[in-house]
Amino acid sequence: MTGSADVALRAGVSRSTVSQILNGRAHLFSEETVAKVRETAAVMGYRPSLAGRTLVRGKSDIVITLIPDITFGPTVREFVDLLTEGLAKEGLTNLLRLSSSDDTLQDAVLGLRPHSIVTMAPLRPEDIERLEKQGIYVIGQSQAFQAAADVTIGRLQAEHLLGQDYKRIAVVRPRSIREQYSAPEREKGVLEYGSLHAMEVLPTLEIGLTSDEALKAVGSLPAGRIGLACYNDEVALAILGAALREGVSIPAEMGIIGVDNSVIARASTPTITSISMDLELNVRELVGHIVSGRELRIPPEATDEYTRGFTVIQGDTTRR
Amino acid sequence: MTGSADVALRAGVSRSTVSQILNGRAHLFSEETVAKVRETAAVMGYRPSLAGRTLVRGKSDIVITLIPDITFGPTVREFVDLLTEGLAKEGLTNLLRLSSSDDTLQDAVLGLRPHSIVTMAPLRPEDIERLEKQGIYVIGQSQAFQAAADVTIGRLQAEHLLGQDYKRIAVVRPRSIREQYSAPEREKGVLEYGSLHAMEVLPTLEIGLTSDEALKAVGSLPAGRIGLACYNDEVALAILGAALREGVSIPAEMGIIGVDNSVIARASTPTITSISMDLELNVRELVGHIVSGRELRIPPEATDEYTRGFTVIQGDTTRR
DNA sequence: CACCCACATTGGCACGCGTCAATAGTTGTA
DNA sequence: TACAACTATTGACGCGTGCCAATGTGGGTG
Numbered sequence: 173m174t175g176s177a178d179v180a181l182r183a184g185v186s187r188s189t190v191s192q193i194l195n196g197r198a199h200l201f202s203e204e205t206v207a208k209v210r211e212t213a214a215v216m217g218y219r220p221s222l223a224g225r226t227l228v229r230g231k232s233d234i235v236i237t238l239i240p241d242i243t244f245g246p247t248v249r250e251f252v253d254l255l256t257e258g259l260a261k262e263g264l265t266n267l268l269r270l271s272s273s274d275d276t277l278q279d280a281v282l283g284l285r286p287h288s289i290v291t292m293a294p295l296r297p298e299d300i301e302r303l304e305k306q307g308i309y310v311i312g313q314s315q316a317f318q319a320a321a322d323v324t325i326g327r328l329q330a331e332h333l334l335g336q337d338y339k340r341i342a343v344v345r346p347r348s349i350r351e352q353y354s355a356p357e358r359e360k361g362v363l364e365y366g367s368l369h370a371m372e373v374l375p376t377l378e379i380g381l382t383s384d385e386a387l388k389a390v391g392s393l394p395a396g397r398i399g400l401a402c403y404n405d406e407v408a409l410a411i412l413g414a415a416l417r418e419g420v421s422i423p424a425e426m427g428i429i430g431v432d433n434s435v436i437a438r439a440s441t442p443t444i445t446s447i448s449m450d451l452e453l454n455v456r457e458l459v460g461h462i463v464s465g466r467e468l469r470i471p472p473e474a475t476d477e478y479t480r481g482f483t484v485i486q487g488d489t490t491r492r
Numbered sequence: 493m494t495g496s497a498d499v500a501l502r503a504g505v506s507r508s509t510v511s512q513i514l515n516g517r518a519h520l521f522s523e524e525t526v527a528k529v530r531e532t533a534a535v536m537g538y539r540p541s542l543a544g545r546t547l548v549r550g551k552s553d554i555v556i557t558l559i560p561d562i563t564f565g566p567t568v569r570e571f572v573d574l575l576t577e578g579l580a581k582e583g584l585t586n587l588l589r590l591s592s593s594d595d596t597l598q599d600a601v602l603g604l605r606p607h608s609i610v611t612m613a614p615l616r617p618e619d620i621e622r623l624e625k626q627g628i629y630v631i632g633q634s635q636a637f638q639a640a641a642d643v644t645i646g647r648l649q650a651e652h653l654l655g656q657d658y659k660r661i662a663v664v665r666p667r668s669i670r671e672q673y674s675a676p677e678r679e680k681g682v683l684e685y686g687s688l689h690a691m692e693v694l695p696t697l698e699i700g701l702t703s704d705e706a707l708k709a710v711g712s713l714p715a716g717r718i719g720l721a722c723y724n725d726e727v728a729l730a731i732l733g734a735a736l737r738e739g740v741s742i743p744a745e746m747g748i749i750g751v752d753n754s755v756i757a758r759a760s761t762p763t764i765t766s767i768s769m770d771l772e773l774n775v776r777e778l779v780g781h782i783v784s785g786r787e788l789r790i791p792p793e794a795t796d797e798y799t800r801g802f803t804v805i806q807g808d809t810t811r812r
Numbered sequence: 813c814a815c816c817c818a819c820a821t822t823g824g825c826a827c828g829c830g831t832c833a834a835t836a837g838t839t840g841t842a
Numbered sequence: 843t844a845c846a847a848c849t850a851t852t853g854a855c856g857c858g859t860g861c862c863a864a865t866g867t868g869g870g871t872g
Binding site for chain 2: 823826
């Protein structure tokens with residue numbers, strides 16, 4: 173592997189010269205030397221070892237983004253893409269880590285001495301404390317914030333359903349463990365809004381994501397117009413297909429709203445009403461905080477501000 | 493940040509002792525010392541700096557998995573999960589890098605001196621050569637292999653459709669750029685099988701993933717029984733929904749087969765016939781090759797062997 | 813008692829890099 | 843000529859680690 177010493181040898185200068193020229197001190201050297209070093213480095217495909225650099229600097233330029241065990245849908249993907257791009261502009265390298273429930277996996281990454289760790293899922297407070305005690309800057313949705321966002325989503329669903337004149341509603345959530353992070357909070361949001369506005373909220377349905385279970389769930393519902401607040405678009409799709417099969421008329425007898433505004437919502441027929449979120453807004457803010465190293469602790473009273481950016485996308489599965 | 497020296501000081505031993513005990517040479521030391529060092533390290537939350545270790549070893553324990561700009565669906569997610577898990581058992585840390593088309597992004601990762609790089613998308617031969625010249629072990633589907641696999645998928649779709657007595661078929665692919673990697677090859681597989689078995693293959697439909705476009709596509713089809721080989725389950729879902737809306741009877745008048753065997757295929761009603769792949773098989777093999785450092789170059793004549801593991805999952809959208 | 817050997821532990825080097833003090837070379841000033 | 847003031851470049855140190863050679867420490871054997 174090419175090292176700075178190799179480049180120096182070939183360019184006929186000292187290793188120190190190479191290092192300085194490639195680290196923003198080129199103005200100290202003659203144009204001739206600078207050109208020769210740059211060229212040689214390029215030709216040899218030299219990449220400074222992050223190990224050496226990290227060692228001498230004490231921290232790496234690496235940001236680790238923890239992806240929890242949730243569905244990595246288009247929304248999350250786009251978020252991460254934007255984040256990676258934004259960080260790259262600041263000279264930081266974003267790498268992803270799929271964090272299953274196993275705790276030790278997260279620790280494996282600490283050896284990198286990452287610049288900071290971004291979590292897409294709320295970490296337990298004790299974990300955050302442990303990381304920060306090690307000097308790692310942890311950024312991410314606090315449990316409180318995540319909860320607030322999910323409650324907001326649930327509230328929006330209920331609000332939309334009521335606005336479309338579904339006065340009797342129910343929550344539908346998947347049985348899969350992967351979704352257990354947010355499901356209770358979203359349900360809470362629906363229930364709160366429902367009871368606040370005198371809606372009739374039926375017991376929550378929990379289904380496996382198969383056609384059979386969806387049919388059973390739909391069959392278990394009482395007759396009469398009803399609105400279903402689904403955990404995400406996949407759940408909504410399952411319910412929608414089953415309802416159509418059972419001859420339930422959509423949206424007259426049954427209203428369905430999902431979450432994510434995914435391809436599923438837009439591609440199915442009828443299109444599914446869903447909830448989208450404004451990612452760019454969040455990403456821009458996030459990058460700023462990472463670079464500046466300022467704390468990103470959302471005070472409880474300000475969570476409302478951060479739960480903006482959620483928008484109901486009207487589809488054909490809900491209509492007055 | 494805690495270092496091995498800190499641990500040594502607190503445990504009352506030399507730094508060297510700490511290092512050796514934590515690196516598989518514990519048998520050289522007394523039980524008492526080993527216990528004390530292990531305990532102290534645990535209490536202090538010591539994680540050896542990867543920088544130091546990499547420096548002295550010349551290579552890190554990090555495997556970089558490049559995720560191309562394709563849909564990170566459940567199948568890919570599961571594959572990566574399994575891979576991460578398998579590598580962890582071998583002491584390797586798997587990190588993900590979302591690689592957009594931008595070349596420089598990949599280089600950013602070279603400074604890590606990764607143990608190897610796994611690519612989920614075929615890299616250009618010159619890129620592979622460049623990486624290997626730097627001593628990085630590149631593993632991944634060669635363009636040839638990926639192509640072979642995709643052709644196989646297409647062939648399987650056509651075969652299944654013919655088996656279910658759809659003698660007139662068409663390919664449906666999404667317009668999105670993200671899917672352009674595999675789409676042509678899958679189409680090729682369908683066409684080849686079709687012409688080989690005297691099937692009538694209609695011109696390929698290209699649709700955006702919206703309900704409207706799907707309706708238009710379905711409307712453009714001639715009357716009579718037809719089988720549609722869809723690029724993936726999302727496309728299949730779009731077509732299915734549109735067909736049901738148009739009163740096309742499924743599977744009598746129209747057969748639909750997707751790819752991925754995703755939640756979509758199982759959750760929709762009717763369930764969608766799809767193609768699944770045996771991930772664990774591939775992953776186990778992959779991990780073995782990474783650890784052993786042996787070449788994983790699939791010889792052209794052996795591609796067939798690697799394209800096994802694809803299975804048609806019968807759903808309700810195709811039936812004789 | 814002298815010797816050797818196994819055991820338990822430590823000292824010291826090298827890895828590649830960024831940085832800063834130190835050096836050589838050149839020009840300007842008194 | 844002597845000396846300062848600059849410019850262009852280099853030497854040397856230390857970051858944290860893994861590992862090998864070296865050291866100390868007993869206990870057993872002759």
